[in-house]
Amino acid sequence: MQWLDARLPLPRLMYDSFVAYPVPRNLNYAYTFGGILALFLGVQILTGIVLAMHYAANSAIAFDSVEKIMRDVNWGWMLRYMHANGASFFFIAVYVHIFRGLYYGSYKAPREILWILGVIIFLLMMATAFMGYVLPWGQMSFWGATVITGFFTAFPLIGDSIQQLLLGGFAVDNATLNRFFSLHYLLPFMIAGVVILHVWALHVAGQTNPTGVEVKSSKDTVPFTPHATIKDGFAMVVFLILFAYMIFYLPNYLGHADNYIEANPLKTPSHIVPEWYFLPFYAMLRAITFNIGPIDSKLGGVLVMFGSIIVLFFVPWLDTSRIRSTAFRPMYKIFFWILVADCIFLGWLGSKPAEGIYPALALAGTIYYFGHFLIVLPVLGLVETPRRLPGSITEAVLAKNGGGGAPVGAAAAPDTKG
Amino acid sequence: MKTLLSAFLAAGLMAMPLGIASAQENQGSGASVEANSDAATEDAGEIAAEEGHSESPHYPLKKPEELSWSFAGPFGHWDIAQLQRGLKVYKEVCSACHGMRLVAFRNLEDLGYNEAQVKAFAAEYTIQDGPNADGEMFDRPGIASDYFPSPFPNPEAAAAANNGAAPPDFSLLAKARAVERGFPTFLFDLFSQYQEAGPDYIHALLTGYDQEPPAEIADLIQDGTYYNPYFISGPALAMPTPIADDQVEYPDGAPQTVDQYSRDVSAFMMWAAEPHLAERKATGFVVMIFLVVFAGLLFVVKRRVWAGTPH
Numbered sequence: 103m104q105w106l107d108a109r110l111p112l113p114r115l116m117y118d119s120f121v122a123y124p125v126p127r128n129l130n131y132a133y134t135f136g137g138i139l140a141l142f143l144g145v146q147i148l149t150g151i152v153l154a155m156h157y158a159a160n161s162a163i164a165f166d167s168v169e170k171i172m173r174d175v176n177w178g179w180m181l182r183y184m185h186a187n188g189a190s191f192f193f194i195a196v197y198v199h200i201f202r203g204l205y206y207g208s209y210k211a212p213r214e215i216l217w218i219l220g221v222i223i224f225l226l227m228m229a230t231a232f233m234g235y236v237l238p239w240g241q242m243s244f245w246g247a248t249v250i251t252g253f254f255t256a257f258p259l260i261g262d263s264i265q266q267l268l269l270g271g272f273a274v275d276n277a278t279l280n281r282f283f284s285l286h287y288l289l290p291f292m293i294a295g296v297v298i299l300h301v302w303a304l305h306v307a308g309q310t311n312p313t314g315v316e317v318k319s320s321k322d323t324v325p326f327t328p329h330a331t332i333k334d335g336f337a338m339v340v341f342l343i344l345f346a347y348m349i350f351y352l353p354n355y356l357g358h359a360d361n362y363i364e365a366n367p368l369k370t371p372s373h374i375v376p377e378w379y380f381l382p383f384y385a386m387l388r389a390i391t392f393n394i395g396p397i398d399s400k401l402g403g404v405l406v407m408f409g410s411i412i413v414l415f416f417v418p419w420l421d422t423s424r425i426r427s428t429a430f431r432p433m434y435k436i437f438f439w440i441l442v443a444d445c446i447f448l449g450w451l452g453s454k455p456a457e458g459i460y461p462a463l464a465l466a467g468t469i470y471y472f473g474h475f476l477i478v479l480p481v482l483g484l485v486e487t488p489r490r491l492p493g494s495i496t497e498a499v500l501a502k503n504g505g506g507g508a509p510v511g512a513a514a515a516p517d518t519k520g
Numbered sequence: 521m522k523t524l525l526s527a528f529l530a531a532g533l534m535a536m537p538l539g540i541a542s543a544q545e546n547q548g549s550g551a552s553v554e555a556n557s558d559a560a561t562e563d564a565g566e567i568a569a570e571e572g573h574s575e576s577p578h579y580p581l582k583k584p585e586e587l588s589w590s591f592a593g594p595f596g597h598w599d600i601a602q603l604q605r606g607l608k609v610y611k612e613v614c615s616a617c618h619g620m621r622l623v624a625f626r627n628l629e630d631l632g633y634n635e636a637q638v639k640a641f642a643a644e645y646t647i648q649d650g651p652n653a654d655g656e657m658f659d660r661p662g663i664a665s666d667y668f669p670s671p672f673p674n675p676e677a678a679a680a681a682n683n684g685a686a687p688p689d690f691s692l693l694a695k696a697r698a699v700e701r702g703f704p705t706f707l708f709d710l711f712s713q714y715q716e717a718g719p720d721y722i723h724a725l726l727t728g729y730d731q732e733p734p735a736e737i738a739d740l741i742q743d744g745t746y747y748n749p750y751f752i753s754g755p756a757l758a759m760p761t762p763i764a765d766d767q768v769e770y771p772d773g774a775p776q777t778v779d780q781y782s783r784d785v786s787a788f789m790m791w792a793a794e795p796h797l798a799e800r801k802a803t804g805f806v807v808m809i810f811l812v813v814f815a816g817l818l819f820v821v822k823r824r825v826w827a828g829t830p831h
C-alpha cells in the first residue's frame with residue numbers, strides 16, 4: 103500500500119474521500135440519496151452489460167431477443183426486470199436528491215458548479231433512459247421514439263436535419279435502433295465521468311446540512327467512516343427492499359402493457375405515454391396549445407419543455423435569499439411544498455389524454471412551475487424575514503437534543519432528522 | 521469498527537443456508553394430452569350495423585371482474601391441473617386461429633409432463649423444415665425443441681381469413697392487455713400486488729359475448745365484428761364467440777362451462793407470457809427476508825456508531 107501510495111496516491115485519495123472525510127454531524131436521511139444514486143448507476147451498468155451480451159440490436163429480432171432473455175437465459179428475467187425497474191428507481195432517487203438540494207439550498211455559493219454538474223447528470227440520465235426504452239422494440243418503444251424525435255422538427259431550419267441525424271433516416275427503424283443502442287451503452291459511462299466531477303466538486307466545497315450554516319469547527323463534523331458509511335448503507339438497503347418488492351412482486355407495474363406488443367409502424371396505439379418519470383415534462387410539452395407570435399404551438403411546447411430543465415441551471419442566481427436552508431425560511435417552505443405538489447400534478451396530467459380540461463390545467467401547472475423559479479425565488483428572497491439562524495451546527499444539535507438516541511425519520515422526508 | 525465488521529459478516533452468513541427457492545409446486549397429474557381436431561365455432565349472432573360516427577365512448581365499455589388466481593399474491597404458484605386444462609382448450613379451440621410462437625414444446629415440462637409425453641405431444645404437429653441437401657423444404661413431425669406453429673403463414677393471410685383482423689399471437693397476450701385501473705385503485709394495487717389485469721381481461725372477454733348492445737352502441741358496430749362490452753379497443757371485435765359449453769372434454773372432472781374454460785385458458789396464457797412467475801415470487805420471498813434482516817442489523821449497528829454523537 104505504501105509502495106503504491108508513494109508512486110500513485112490512489113489509496114490516500116480513497117482514504118481521504120471515503121474514510122477520513124469530515125461530514126456534518128446533523129445530516130438526515132435525505133442526504134443518503136447521493137449514495138443510493140451511485141449504487142443504482144452501478145446496478146444499471148452491471149445488469150446492462152450482461153443484458154447486452156444477449157440482446158440483438160436489429161429491428162427484426164430485437165423484440166424476440168429480449169423475450170429470449172426473459173425465458174431462456176439463466177436469471178434473465180431477473181436481470182431484465184432489475185434493469186427496467188432500476189431505471190425507475192434511479193429516477194425516484196434523483197428526484198428526491200434534486201428536491202433535497204432545492205430545500206436545503208445546496209445550489210448556493212460556493213456550490214454552483216456542483217449543482218450544474220448535477221443538472222447535467224440529470225439530462226444525461228433522461229437521454230439514456232429514453233434510448234434504453236426504445237431497445238425492447240415494443241409498441242411504446244417505437245411510438246415513443248417517433249413522438250419524441252418528432253419534437254425536433256419544431257425547430258425552424260435545422261429541425262428536420264436534427265431529427266434525421268437522430269433517426270438515421272426519415273422514420274424510426276433499424277438504423278435508429280442501432281444508434282440508440284450504441285448511445286445507450288455509451289452515455290452511462292459519460293454519466294459515471296460526470297459523477298466523478300460531481301463528487302470532486304462536493305469534496306472541495308463540502309456538504310451542506312439541514313441548518314444551512316457552514317461547518318465552523320471540527321466539532322461540527324464526524325468522520326465519513328463509520329458514521330456516514332453505516333447510515334448510507336442502512337438507507338441503501340431500505341431502498342433496495344422497495345426495489346426488490348417491485349422486481350419480484352410487481353415487475354410490470356411501472357411499465358406499459360403495449361410494450362409487450364412488438365413494434366408495428368402501421369398501427370398507432372390509442373394512447374402514447376412516456377415512462378412515468380417523463381410525465382411532468384410531457385404535460386408541459388402539451389400544455390402549449392396556441393401560437394405565440396412567430397412561435398407556433400409545437401415549437402412553444404418544445405421550448406417550454408426544454409426550458410423547464412434549463413431553468414434549473416440558473417437557480418443559483420435566481421435565488422436572492424441569503425439564507426441557505428428552507429428550514430429557516432417560513433414562507434419559502436410553503437412555496438417549496440407547493441412546487442412539489444405542482445410537479446406531481448403535472449405528472450398526473452402527463453398521463454391523461456390531451457383533451458377536455460386537461461391542457462388548460464397543464465398550462466396552469468406549467469405557468470406555476472416557471473413562476474416558482476422566475477418570480478417566487480428572486481422576489482421572496484428579498485421580502486421574506488427568515489427565522490434566526492443557530493450559531494453553529496453543534497449549537498443547533500445540542501439545542502435540539504441534549505445527547506442520546508436518534509429518532510428515525512422516514513427516508514424520504516427532508517425535514518425529519520435521523 | 522469491530523462491531524461493524526462482525527455485523528456485516530453475520531449478515532452474509534445468514535444468507536447462505538437460505539439458498540435458492542424451489543421453483544414451483546408440482547401438484548399436477550401427468551394426464552396425457554389428447555389430440556383432437558380443431559373445433560372453432562362460428563358464431564351466428566352477427567350484429568350488422570352502419571358505419572360508426574360521432575363522439576366515441578370510452579373503451580372497454582365494462583371493466584373486467586377481478587378473479588382470484590392461484591398465481592396472484594406474494595406466494596403465487598401455478599395450479600398445474602388448471603394449466604393442463606388450459607393447454608387442452610388452447611390446442612383444441614384457440615390454436616385454429618392463434619399462434620404461440622415464443623413457447624416451445626419443451627416448455628410444457630413445466631406443466632408436469634415428462635419428456636416422453638412432451639415428445640409425443642410435439643410429434644402430433646407437423647413442422648416445415650429445410651432446405652434439405654436437395655434444396656427442398658420438407659415436412660416432419662415436431663420435436664421437443666420446436667415452437668408452437670402459427671396457424672397462418674403470415675399476418676396478412678391471418679387477417680384475410682378473419683375479416684381483416686389478424687388473431688394476435690398468444691405468447692405475450694396476457695401481459696399485453698391491461699384495462700386502465702384509474703385513481704386511486706392504481707395506488708392500492710401497489711399494496712395488493714395486483715398484476716392479473718391480463719388474465720382478468722381475457723376471462724371477461726371470453727365470457728362477455730352474446731349480450732345485447734345498447735342502442736347508441738349498436739350503430740357503431742361494423743359488419744363482421746361481434747359486440748363485446750369488455751373488448752379494450754372498440755365496441756366489437758373480429759373474433760366470433762370462440763367457445764361454448766361442453767366443447768372441450770375435461771378428463772379431471774372440472775366443470776365443462778365457458779366460465780371454467782375461460783379461467784383455465786387465461787391462466788395458461790399467463791403461464792405462456794411469464795413462465796418464470798412462480799420462481800420469481802419464491803425467489804423474491806427469500807430476497808425480502810434477507811434484505812429485511814440485513815437492514816435490521818445495519819440499523820442496530822448504526823445506532824451504536826452514532827450513540828455518543830448527538831445529531
Ligand code: HEM
Nearest residue numbers: 146147150151153154157186189231234235237238287290
Ligand atoms: C444510466 C444508466 C441506465 C439507464 C437509466 C438505463 C435505462 C434503460 C431502460 C429504461 C431500458 C428499457 C427497459 C425495458 O423496458 O425493457 C433499458 C434497456 C436496455 N439497456 Fe439500459 N440503462 C442504463 C444503463 C445501461 C448500460 C450501462 C447498458 C450496457 C450496455 C445497458 C444496456 C441495455 C440493454 C441491452 C437494454 C435492452 C434490454 C431490455 O429492454 O431489457 N443499459 N435501459
